[in-house]
Amino acid sequence: MSPLTRHEFTTLATALKLQVNSLDSKFSRLNKTTIHDEKRMNEEILTTHRLINSNDEYSKSNIRELERKEKETERKLEVIQSHLQMLLKTTNELVKDQNHQHARANNLEMKLRKRGGLSKEHAIDYVPYINLPDKHKRGGTRTTIANKYIVT
Numbered sequence: 001m002s003p004l005t006r007h008e009f010t011t012l013a014t015a016l017k018l019q020v021n022s023l024d025s026k027f028s029r030l031n032k033t034t035i036h037d038e039k040r041m042n043e044e045i046l047t048t049h050r051l052i053n054s055n056d057e058y059s060k061s062n063i064r065e066l067e068r069k070e071k072e073t074e075r076k077l078e079v080i081q082s083h084l085q086m087l088l089k090t091t092n093e094l095v096k097d098q099n100h101q102h103a104r105a106n107n108l109e110m111k112l113r114k115r116g117g118l119s120k121e122h123a124i125d126y127v128p129y130i131n132l133p134d135k136h137k138r139g140g141t142r143t144t145i146a147n148k149y150i151v152t
Helices: 006-117 120-123
Strands: none
Touching: none
């Protein structure tokens, strides 16, 4: 190999310097994009953490709201059950009273028929606490008043 001339050395040094500069500019651009990407990733991570935290808060508030509504529903259910029990009691009392009124109507009818020898059509007229339809709407006469008509 022959030694390099000054001109060849200068050209090689200049070419080498240009390659180093281009590599340096590529590295700096790569470094800038890496820094930019890291910043963007950090922002995305922070945003994700904020979303997770807000979702946690939202979930907690939803759970609290559901618990409040559940307690309110339980209270309403207790009130409804107590009303139903009261209605059941009054219904049973009304049924007992209705049965008692039917028995009284039948007994009075039988007494009137036995004592006065009245027919059923006439005995019905003497039972004051029964609302009955007109005589022509009463139908047959083989049953007692309580079996045929509602005592009111």
